[in-house]
Amino acid sequence: xxxxxxxxGTRKGAFILTSDEKREQWDxxxxxxxxxxxxxxxxxxxxxxxxxxxxxxxxxxxLIQRSDDGGQTWEPVGNExxxxxxxSSHQWYDGTQHPWEFKRVWLLEPSLTExxxxxxxxxxxxxxxxxxxxxxxxxxxGLRSAKGHLWQPGAGGMCLHxxxxxxxxxxxLFVAISAxxxxxxxxxxxxxxxxxxxxxxxxxxxxxxAEVGHCVHSIAMHPARPNxxxxxxxxxxxxxxxxxDLWQEISGNLPTDFGFPIVTHAHEPETIYxxxxxxxxxxxxxxxxxxxxxxxxxxNEWEALTQGLPQSDCYVNVLRSxxxxxxxxxxxxxxxxxxxxxxxSADSGDSWMPIVRDLPAVLSVEVQTLP
Amino acid sequence: xxxxVLPHHLRTLAQVNKEVGLEVDGSVTQRTIxxxxxxxxxxxxxxxxxxxxxxxxxxIRFFACGQDLSHESPDALLPEAxxxxxxPFRIVGxxxxx
Numbered sequence: 480x481x482x483x484x485x486x487x488g489t490r491k492g493a494f495i496l497t498s499d500e501k502r503e504q505w506d507x508x509x510x511x512x513x514x515x516x517x518x519x520x521x522x523x524x525x526x527x528x529x530x531x532x533x534x535x536x537x538x539x540x541x542l543i544q545r546s547d548d549g550g551q552t553w554e555p556v557g558n559e560x561x562x563x564x565x566x567s568s569h570q571w572y573d574g575t576q577h578p579w580e581f582k583r584v585w586l587l588e589p590s591l592t593e594x595x596x597x598x599x600x601x602x603x604x605x606x607x608x609x610x611x612x613x614x615x616x617x618x619x620x621g622l623r624s625a626k627g628h629l630w631q632p633g634a635g636g637m638c639l640h641x642x643x644x645x646x647x648x649x650x651x652l653f654v655a656i657s658a659x660x661x662x663x664x665x666x667x668x669x670x671x672x673x674x675x676x677x678x679x680x681x682x683x684x685x686x687x688x689a690e691v692g693h694c695v696h697s698i699a700m701h702p703a704r705p706n707x708x709x710x711x712x713x714x715x716x717x718x719x720x721x722x723x724d725l726w727q728e729i730s731g732n733l734p735t736d737f738g739f740p741i742v743t744h745a746h747e748p749e750t751i752y753x754x755x756x757x758x759x760x761x762x763x764x765x766x767x768x769x770x771x772x773x774x775x776x777x778x779n780e781w782e783a784l785t786q787g788l789p790q791s792d793c794y795v796n797v798l799r800s801x802x803x804x805x806x807x808x809x810x811x812x813x814x815x816x817x818x819x820x821x822x823x824s825a826d827s828g829d830s831w832m833p834i835v836r837d838l839p840a841v842l843s844v845e846v847q848t849l850p
Numbered sequence: 851x852x853x854x855v856l857p858h859h860l861r862t863l864a865q866v867n868k869e870v871g872l873e874v875d876g877s878v879t880q881r882t883i884x885x886x887x888x889x890x891x892x893x894x895x896x897x898x899x900x901x902x903x904x905x906x907x908x909x910i911r912f913f914a915c916g917q918d919l920s921h922e923s924p925d926a927l928l929p930e931a932x933x934x935x936x937x938p939f940r941i942v943g944x945x946x947x948x
Binding site: 514515536537538539540541542555558559560561 | 857858859860863893895896897898900901902907909910943944946
């Protein structure tokens with residue numbers, strides 16, 4: 480019987496939630512790496528029992544853990560992230576230039592085509608790649624050449640938090656950085672170009688349509704249509720139909736277009752999900768109601784999904800990596816909150832139930848659909 | 851035999867009990883102890899000292915014989931009691947938080 484494995488990163492460890500295709504009864508495993516921040520944990524599409532976890536804390540720095548048995552056992556692998564070449568500088572809070580300094584790994588993205596290749600998005604923003612299963616890491620420094628001197632840290636640091644692979648073209652990657660914007664490579668990571676035309680950030684940038692500097696929060700792509708990208712920006716939900724060449728706003732009737740994550744439905748390329756958050760100053764849902772919003776028209780027309788989600792006195796946040804979908808026949812949607820809840824919908828968002836309610840603050844949620 | 855006490859998270863990471871015993875060739879200093887520790891437990895690389903600079907991470911402290919040795923030169927000889935194994939070299943996670 481098929482099922483799902485939900486990989487949850489939290490402020491105080493990782494948790495693995497498993498269920499069958501009904502997604503009603505759940506087994507909870509964890510905490511793994513108890514007491515450590517797990518920014519991200521993700522499995523390989525090519526070898527589903529191979530998982531990578533980004534483990535860090537303020538005392539002991541960054542570790543990368545790998546499991547080859549679906550999270551039952553783990554092995555620390557390489558944790559040296561050295562920037563290539565002469566370390567350049569970026570904009571600092573006081574307007575001066577500041578040298579790149581490694582702080583942590585925000586996400587790990589196993590390759591869709593090479594079993595031993597995995598990408599890491601790090602703070603200060605850069606993209607690293609391992610081609611030996613995480614044992615050693617090498618930067619793809621061309622990314623920082625895409626006007627890196629104009630990038631600047633957002634409130635959460637200057638982090639590369641999104642990596643999207645084109646399933647039909649292993650050489651084409653998209654990344655997003657706060658606060659720099661979205662970038663694209665078509666040669667496997669050597670050369671990069673900013674793809675921020677159409678973004679407008681009047682509250683964050685003196686030149687609101689600058690080529691770089693935008694605080695992009697997340698990007699999503701449906702694998703069947705790799706030229707269509709969806710973006711949750713600091714403010715504004717956006718869409719591009721030409722692989723990022725030009726973006727247009729699709730916020731439509733959302734109660735607020737601020738938020739962090741955005742994902743696509745597993746089987747419906749025009750169905751997308753966001754979680755509106757009141758504002759950049761008030762990181763909780765509007766009106767104390769946790770509502771996932773779904774558009775079945777590729778944006779602009781949105782409906783609130785509320786059944787089973789708290790609709791009063793709810794002041795949690797949903798971070799950029801804490802919304803995910805499975806690919807079972809009836810698409811499952813998963814949302815993790817800073818209040819420690821992980822909710823599941825087994826019917827594309829129509830109704831929800833909590834899997835767990837009292838985990839540490841959830842940083843990320845990823846889902847594996849198992850045969 | 852040099853005795854080293856690791857903080858909880860590093861004991862878990864290295865899968866060891868409270869104390870670690872190390873053979874250190876030559877002078878017994880912070881650097882030679884940490885070199886030996888990382889050689890024996892490679893998973894600890896980068897968790898006590900930064901890669902590249904080899905500087906102590908900011909929230910790590912080194913205690914021994916009732917003294918805070920964190921700000922001593924990494925190449926200074928450690929107290930006799932550490933060199934003989936009478937006292938452990940303590941690697942401590944600094945107080946932080948509230």
